[in-house]
Amino acid sequence: MTDELAVLGIECFGHHGVFDFERREGQTFVVDLVLGLDISAAAASDDLRDTVDYGSLVAAVKAAVEKDPVDLIETLVVRIADVCLLDARVEWARVTVHKPDAPIEATFADVALTITRTREGEK
Template sequence: MTDELAVLGIECYGHHGVFEFEKREGQVFVIDLVLGIDTAPAAASDDLQDTVDYGSLVASVKAAVEKDPVDLIETLAQRIADVCLLGDRVEWARVTVHKPDAPIDATFSDVALTITRKGRP
Protein backbone atom coordinates (compact mmCIF):
# COMPACT_ATOMS: atom_id res chain seq x y z
CA MET A 1 0.00 0.00 0.00
CA THR A 2 1.25 3.48 -0.88
CA ASP A 3 0.89 6.38 1.50
CA GLU A 4 0.21 9.92 0.30
CA LEU A 5 2.14 13.07 1.17
CA ALA A 6 0.39 16.28 0.15
CA VAL A 7 1.68 19.83 -0.07
CA LEU A 8 -1.13 22.13 -1.15
CA GLY A 9 -1.38 25.76 -2.18
CA ILE A 10 2.22 26.48 -3.17
CA GLU A 11 2.13 30.02 -4.56
CA CYS A 12 4.58 30.80 -7.35
CA TYR A 13 4.97 33.66 -9.79
CA GLY A 14 5.55 32.60 -13.36
CA HIS A 15 5.49 33.99 -16.88
CA HIS A 16 3.60 31.18 -18.60
CA GLY A 17 0.83 31.51 -21.14
CA VAL A 18 0.01 31.68 -24.81
CA PHE A 19 -0.33 35.46 -24.88
CA GLU A 20 2.65 37.81 -24.97
CA PHE A 21 1.32 39.90 -22.07
CA GLU A 22 1.26 36.76 -19.88
CA LYS A 23 4.91 36.12 -20.59
CA ARG A 24 5.79 39.79 -20.09
CA GLU A 25 3.77 40.56 -16.94
CA GLY A 26 3.54 37.13 -15.33
CA GLN A 27 0.93 35.94 -12.86
CA VAL A 28 0.38 33.77 -9.81
CA PHE A 29 0.23 30.00 -10.21
CA VAL A 30 -0.81 27.78 -7.33
CA ILE A 31 0.54 24.25 -7.18
CA ASP A 32 -0.83 21.23 -5.30
CA LEU A 33 1.33 18.13 -4.93
CA VAL A 34 0.30 14.67 -3.81
CA LEU A 35 3.08 12.09 -3.76
CA GLY A 36 2.77 8.34 -3.40
CA ILE A 37 5.46 7.17 -0.99
CA ASP A 38 6.03 4.40 1.52
CA THR A 39 6.31 6.20 4.85
CA ALA A 40 6.96 3.05 6.91
CA PRO A 41 10.78 3.34 6.78
CA ALA A 42 10.65 6.95 8.03
CA ALA A 43 8.10 6.10 10.70
CA ALA A 44 10.37 3.35 11.98
CA SER A 45 13.61 5.35 11.89
CA ASP A 46 12.30 8.88 12.58
CA ASP A 47 14.96 10.01 10.08
CA LEU A 48 14.40 12.57 7.32
CA GLN A 49 16.71 10.58 5.05
CA ASP A 50 14.05 7.84 4.91
CA THR A 51 11.32 10.03 3.43
CA VAL A 52 10.74 12.99 1.10
CA ASP A 53 12.10 16.30 2.35
CA TYR A 54 9.09 18.36 1.38
CA GLY A 55 10.83 21.64 2.22
CA SER A 56 13.50 20.97 -0.40
CA LEU A 57 10.88 19.64 -2.82
CA VAL A 58 8.80 22.82 -2.56
CA ALA A 59 11.90 24.95 -3.25
CA SER A 60 12.62 22.86 -6.36
CA VAL A 61 9.01 23.11 -7.55
CA LYS A 62 8.98 26.89 -7.08
CA ALA A 63 12.22 27.14 -9.07
CA ALA A 64 10.69 25.00 -11.84
CA VAL A 65 7.62 27.25 -12.06
CA GLU A 66 9.60 30.49 -11.92
CA LYS A 67 12.07 29.62 -14.73
CA ASP A 68 11.78 29.42 -18.53
CA PRO A 69 8.27 30.41 -19.62
CA VAL A 70 6.12 27.89 -21.51
CA ASP A 71 2.84 28.35 -23.34
CA LEU A 72 0.70 25.65 -21.73
CA ILE A 73 -0.09 24.61 -18.17
CA GLU A 74 0.13 21.03 -19.49
CA THR A 75 3.84 21.58 -20.14
CA LEU A 76 4.31 23.24 -16.77
CA ALA A 77 2.53 20.40 -14.94
CA GLN A 78 4.78 17.83 -16.63
CA ARG A 79 7.87 19.84 -15.65
CA ILE A 80 6.71 19.85 -12.03
CA ALA A 81 5.90 16.12 -12.07
CA ASP A 82 9.39 15.42 -13.42
CA VAL A 83 10.87 17.35 -10.48
CA CYS A 84 8.75 15.38 -8.00
CA LEU A 85 9.75 12.05 -9.52
CA LEU A 86 13.48 12.74 -9.17
CA GLY A 87 13.29 11.37 -5.63
CA ASP A 88 13.83 7.62 -5.47
CA ARG A 89 11.16 7.27 -2.77
CA VAL A 90 8.37 8.79 -4.91
CA GLU A 91 6.29 6.08 -6.61
CA TRP A 92 3.91 8.51 -8.30
CA ALA A 93 3.11 12.21 -8.33
CA ARG A 94 -0.23 13.97 -8.76
CA VAL A 95 0.30 17.60 -9.70
CA THR A 96 -2.39 20.26 -9.96
CA VAL A 97 -1.54 23.58 -11.55
CA HIS A 98 -4.03 26.34 -10.74
CA LYS A 99 -4.09 29.43 -12.94
CA PRO A 100 -6.62 31.63 -11.12
CA ASP A 101 -5.93 34.71 -13.25
CA ALA A 102 -6.15 33.02 -16.65
CA PRO A 103 -7.16 35.45 -19.40
CA ILE A 104 -10.78 34.38 -19.81
CA ASP A 105 -13.50 36.88 -20.61
CA ALA A 106 -15.92 35.56 -18.01
CA THR A 107 -16.33 35.38 -14.26
CA PHE A 108 -14.67 32.21 -12.93
CA SER A 109 -12.82 31.15 -9.82
CA ASP A 110 -10.01 28.99 -11.19
CA VAL A 111 -8.54 27.08 -14.08
CA ALA A 112 -6.83 23.90 -12.90
CA LEU A 113 -5.11 20.96 -14.56
CA THR A 114 -4.30 17.78 -12.67
CA ILE A 115 -1.91 15.12 -13.98
CA THR A 116 -0.69 11.90 -12.41
CA ARG A 117 2.65 10.40 -13.40
CA LYS A 118 4.40 7.23 -12.26
CA GLY A 119 8.03 7.10 -11.17
CA ARG A 120 10.67 4.63 -12.20
CA PRO A 121 9.85 0.98 -11.48
Template sequence: MTGIECFAHHGVFEFEKREGQVFVVDLVLGIDTRPAAASDALVDTVNYGSLVADVKAAVERDPVDLIETVVQRIADTCLFDSRVEWARVTLHKPDAPIDATFSDVALTITRTRGNAHD
Protein backbone atom coordinates in the same frame (compact mmCIF):
# COMPACT_ATOMS: atom_id res chain seq x y z
CA MET B 1 1.16 19.87 -0.04
CA THR B 2 -1.37 22.39 -1.18
CA GLY B 3 -1.30 26.01 -2.13
CA ILE B 4 2.36 26.37 -3.20
CA GLU B 5 2.27 29.88 -4.64
CA CYS B 6 4.60 30.75 -7.51
CA PHE B 7 4.96 33.77 -9.78
CA ALA B 8 5.81 32.96 -13.39
CA HIS B 9 5.53 34.19 -16.96
CA HIS B 10 3.73 31.32 -18.72
CA GLY B 11 0.95 31.79 -21.23
CA VAL B 12 0.07 31.98 -24.88
CA PHE B 13 -0.34 35.75 -24.86
CA GLU B 14 2.58 38.17 -24.93
CA PHE B 15 1.25 40.16 -21.97
CA GLU B 16 1.25 36.97 -19.85
CA LYS B 17 4.92 36.41 -20.59
CA ARG B 18 5.72 40.08 -20.02
CA GLU B 19 3.71 40.76 -16.86
CA GLY B 20 3.60 37.30 -15.28
CA GLN B 21 0.96 35.99 -12.90
CA VAL B 22 0.39 33.77 -9.90
CA PHE B 23 0.29 30.00 -10.30
CA VAL B 24 -0.62 27.67 -7.44
CA VAL B 25 0.52 24.05 -7.11
CA ASP B 26 -1.05 21.19 -5.16
CA LEU B 27 0.88 17.92 -4.77
CA VAL B 28 -0.11 14.46 -3.63
CA LEU B 29 2.77 11.98 -3.54
CA GLY B 30 2.77 8.22 -3.30
CA ILE B 31 5.60 7.25 -0.97
CA ASP B 32 6.28 4.39 1.40
CA THR B 33 6.39 6.08 4.79
CA ARG B 34 7.32 2.94 6.74
CA PRO B 35 11.12 3.49 6.63
CA ALA B 36 10.75 7.02 8.04
CA ALA B 37 8.20 5.90 10.61
CA ALA B 38 10.60 3.21 11.85
CA SER B 39 13.69 5.43 11.95
CA ASP B 40 12.14 8.83 12.69
CA ALA B 41 14.85 10.22 10.40
CA LEU B 42 14.32 12.82 7.67
CA VAL B 43 16.85 11.02 5.49
CA ASP B 44 14.36 8.15 5.14
CA THR B 45 11.61 10.20 3.53
CA VAL B 46 11.05 12.99 1.04
CA ASN B 47 12.24 16.32 2.38
CA TYR B 48 9.12 18.38 1.71
CA GLY B 49 10.91 21.69 2.25
CA SER B 50 13.46 20.88 -0.43
CA LEU B 51 10.80 19.50 -2.75
CA VAL B 52 8.68 22.65 -2.47
CA ALA B 53 11.74 24.79 -3.28
CA ASP B 54 12.50 22.59 -6.32
CA VAL B 55 8.88 22.71 -7.52
CA LYS B 56 8.75 26.49 -7.09
CA ALA B 57 11.97 26.83 -9.11
CA ALA B 58 10.59 24.52 -11.82
CA VAL B 59 7.45 26.62 -12.18
CA GLU B 60 9.25 29.96 -12.15
CA ARG B 61 11.91 29.17 -14.77
CA ASP B 62 11.76 29.08 -18.57
CA PRO B 63 8.41 30.56 -19.65
CA VAL B 64 6.28 28.32 -21.89
CA ASP B 65 2.90 28.68 -23.56
CA LEU B 66 0.91 25.88 -21.96
CA ILE B 67 0.16 24.83 -18.38
CA GLU B 68 0.34 21.25 -19.69
CA THR B 69 4.08 21.75 -20.14
CA VAL B 70 4.51 23.26 -16.68
CA VAL B 71 2.50 20.56 -14.89
CA GLN B 72 4.61 17.83 -16.56
CA ARG B 73 7.76 19.68 -15.45
CA ILE B 74 6.46 19.64 -11.87
CA ALA B 75 5.67 15.91 -12.02
CA ASP B 76 9.17 15.20 -13.35
CA THR B 77 10.61 17.21 -10.46
CA CYS B 78 8.65 15.15 -7.93
CA LEU B 79 9.59 11.83 -9.52
CA PHE B 80 13.27 12.73 -9.53
CA ASP B 81 13.36 11.44 -5.94
CA SER B 82 13.33 7.65 -6.31
CA ARG B 83 11.20 7.30 -3.17
CA VAL B 84 8.28 8.96 -4.95
CA GLU B 85 6.32 6.15 -6.62
CA TRP B 86 3.71 8.46 -8.15
CA ALA B 87 2.78 12.13 -8.13
CA ARG B 88 -0.59 13.82 -8.60
CA VAL B 89 -0.02 17.43 -9.56
CA THR B 90 -2.61 20.17 -9.89
CA LEU B 91 -1.56 23.48 -11.35
CA HIS B 92 -3.96 26.37 -10.81
CA LYS B 93 -3.95 29.46 -12.99
CA PRO B 94 -6.49 31.63 -11.15
CA ASP B 95 -5.87 34.74 -13.24
CA ALA B 96 -6.10 33.08 -16.66
CA PRO B 97 -7.13 35.56 -19.36
CA ILE B 98 -10.69 34.37 -19.89
CA ASP B 99 -13.48 36.79 -20.68
CA ALA B 100 -15.93 35.36 -18.17
CA THR B 101 -16.49 35.17 -14.45
CA PHE B 102 -14.72 32.10 -13.06
CA SER B 103 -12.93 31.09 -9.90
CA ASP B 104 -10.06 28.97 -11.23
CA VAL B 105 -8.48 27.21 -14.17
CA ALA B 106 -6.64 24.06 -13.16
CA LEU B 107 -5.03 21.02 -14.70
CA THR B 108 -4.42 17.81 -12.75
CA ILE B 109 -2.21 14.95 -13.91
CA THR B 110 -1.03 11.76 -12.24
CA ARG B 111 2.32 10.32 -13.24
CA THR B 112 4.03 7.20 -11.99
CA ARG B 113 7.64 6.24 -12.22
CA GLY B 114 6.83 4.12 -15.31
CA ASN B 115 4.98 6.84 -17.22
CA ALA B 116 6.79 9.99 -16.14
CA HIS B 117 7.07 11.22 -19.73
CA ASP B 118 3.97 9.58 -21.25
Protein backbone atom coordinates in the same frame (compact mmCIF):
# COMPACT_ATOMS: atom_id res chain seq x y z
CA MET C 1 1.15 -0.19 0.62
CA THR C 2 1.40 3.37 -0.63
CA ASP C 3 1.03 6.29 1.70
CA GLU C 4 0.23 9.82 0.52
CA LEU C 5 2.03 13.05 1.27
CA ALA C 6 0.21 16.23 0.23
CA VAL C 7 1.53 19.77 -0.03
CA LEU C 8 -1.25 22.07 -1.17
CA GLY C 9 -1.45 25.70 -2.23
CA ILE C 10 2.18 26.37 -3.18
CA GLU C 11 2.12 29.91 -4.60
CA CYS C 12 4.60 30.66 -7.38
CA PHE C 13 5.02 33.54 -9.80
CA GLY C 14 5.71 32.66 -13.40
CA HIS C 15 5.64 34.12 -16.89
CA HIS C 16 3.80 31.28 -18.64
CA GLY C 17 1.09 31.70 -21.23
CA VAL C 18 0.41 32.08 -24.92
CA PHE C 19 -0.15 35.84 -24.81
CA ASP C 20 2.63 38.42 -24.86
CA PHE C 21 1.25 40.20 -21.77
CA GLU C 22 1.32 36.94 -19.79
CA ARG C 23 4.98 36.48 -20.64
CA ARG C 24 5.79 40.11 -19.92
CA GLU C 25 3.79 40.72 -16.71
CA GLY C 26 3.64 37.22 -15.27
CA GLN C 27 1.03 35.90 -12.87
CA THR C 28 0.47 33.69 -9.86
CA PHE C 29 0.27 29.94 -10.27
CA VAL C 30 -0.78 27.68 -7.40
CA VAL C 31 0.49 24.10 -7.21
CA ASP C 32 -0.93 21.14 -5.30
CA LEU C 33 1.18 18.01 -4.86
CA VAL C 34 0.09 14.57 -3.70
CA LEU C 35 2.89 12.00 -3.66
CA GLY C 36 2.64 8.25 -3.22
CA LEU C 37 5.44 6.84 -1.10
CA ASP C 38 6.11 4.27 1.58
CA ILE C 39 6.75 6.04 4.88
CA SER C 40 7.52 2.93 6.92
CA ALA C 41 11.32 3.44 6.96
CA ALA C 42 10.95 7.07 8.05
CA ALA C 43 8.38 6.20 10.69
CA ALA C 44 10.68 3.55 12.12
CA SER C 45 13.85 5.66 12.08
CA ASP C 46 12.34 9.12 12.71
CA ASP C 47 15.04 10.39 10.34
CA LEU C 48 14.41 12.92 7.56
CA ARG C 49 16.93 11.13 5.35
CA ASP C 50 14.48 8.21 5.13
CA THR C 51 11.65 10.18 3.53
CA VAL C 52 10.88 12.94 1.06
CA ASP C 53 12.04 16.30 2.39
CA TYR C 54 8.97 18.32 1.43
CA GLY C 55 10.71 21.61 2.23
CA SER C 56 13.36 20.92 -0.38
CA LEU C 57 10.73 19.58 -2.77
CA VAL C 58 8.67 22.77 -2.51
CA ALA C 59 11.78 24.86 -3.24
CA ALA C 60 12.49 22.73 -6.34
CA VAL C 61 8.88 23.02 -7.52
CA LYS C 62 8.92 26.81 -7.09
CA ALA C 63 12.16 26.98 -9.08
CA ALA C 64 10.60 24.84 -11.83
CA VAL C 65 7.61 27.18 -12.10
CA GLU C 66 9.65 30.36 -11.92
CA LYS C 67 12.18 29.42 -14.64
CA ASP C 68 11.93 29.20 -18.43
CA PRO C 69 8.45 30.31 -19.50
CA VAL C 70 6.26 27.91 -21.49
CA ASP C 71 3.04 28.50 -23.39
CA LEU C 72 0.82 25.86 -21.81
CA ILE C 73 0.04 24.72 -18.28
CA GLU C 74 0.13 21.22 -19.76
CA THR C 75 3.87 21.64 -20.27
CA LEU C 76 4.32 23.20 -16.84
CA VAL C 77 2.43 20.48 -14.95
CA VAL C 78 4.55 17.73 -16.57
CA ARG C 79 7.72 19.66 -15.65
CA ILE C 80 6.59 19.74 -12.02
CA ALA C 81 5.70 16.03 -11.98
CA ASP C 82 9.15 15.24 -13.33
CA VAL C 83 10.70 17.19 -10.44
CA CYS C 84 8.62 15.19 -7.93
CA LEU C 85 9.69 11.88 -9.46
CA LEU C 86 13.41 12.70 -9.15
CA ASP C 87 13.28 11.26 -5.64
CA ALA C 88 13.34 7.47 -6.05
CA ARG C 89 11.06 7.03 -3.02
CA VAL C 90 8.18 8.74 -4.86
CA GLU C 91 6.16 6.01 -6.55
CA TRP C 92 3.70 8.40 -8.18
CA ALA C 93 2.90 12.10 -8.20
CA ARG C 94 -0.46 13.79 -8.67
CA VAL C 95 0.13 17.43 -9.57
CA THR C 96 -2.43 20.18 -10.01
CA VAL C 97 -1.53 23.56 -11.45
CA HIS C 98 -4.05 26.32 -10.82
CA LYS C 99 -4.04 29.42 -13.00
CA PRO C 100 -6.55 31.64 -11.16
CA ASP C 101 -5.80 34.72 -13.28
CA ALA C 102 -6.09 33.03 -16.67
CA PRO C 103 -7.09 35.49 -19.40
CA ILE C 104 -10.70 34.44 -19.82
CA GLU C 105 -13.44 36.90 -20.77
CA ALA C 106 -15.87 35.62 -18.12
CA THR C 107 -16.24 35.40 -14.37
CA PHE C 108 -14.66 32.16 -13.14
CA ALA C 109 -13.12 30.84 -9.95
CA ASP C 110 -10.12 28.92 -11.27
CA VAL C 111 -8.49 27.08 -14.14
CA ALA C 112 -6.77 23.90 -12.98
CA LEU C 113 -5.08 20.96 -14.65
CA THR C 114 -4.32 17.74 -12.75
CA ILE C 115 -2.11 14.89 -13.90
CA THR C 116 -0.86 11.72 -12.26
CA ARG C 117 2.49 10.28 -13.26
CA THR C 118 4.29 7.16 -12.11
CA ARG C 119 7.83 5.95 -12.61
CA GLU C 120 6.57 3.87 -15.55
CA GLY C 121 4.78 6.80 -17.23
CA GLU C 122 1.18 7.95 -17.33
CA LYS C 123 -1.25 6.45 -14.83
